[in-house]
Amino acid sequence: MRLVNWLVTTVCGVPVLASGGPVARNQFVRRCAAGDIPPDAPAPAAEIVGRHAPAAARMNDFCWRLFDGDLHAEYPGP
DSSP, X not given: OHHHHHIIIXXXXXXXXXXXXXXXXXXXXXXXXXXXXXXXXXXXXXXXXXXXXXXXXXXXXXXXXXHTTOTTOOOOOO
């Protein structure tokens, strides 16, 4: 998750705004998890993001629910 998030923000240039949190990053990771990886992404980064985006998207969504106060959030699993 951390590697995918870092690659998305640092290499792919998706901003994480000070206000609003990582909404744009999480949306980008979800799109990558669905197979929509931008063609202009560097090949090594695109390969890593493509491979690990599905798990990163699930984990990002889970962490966001916890951060939002849902103490009963359950990890959706593989």
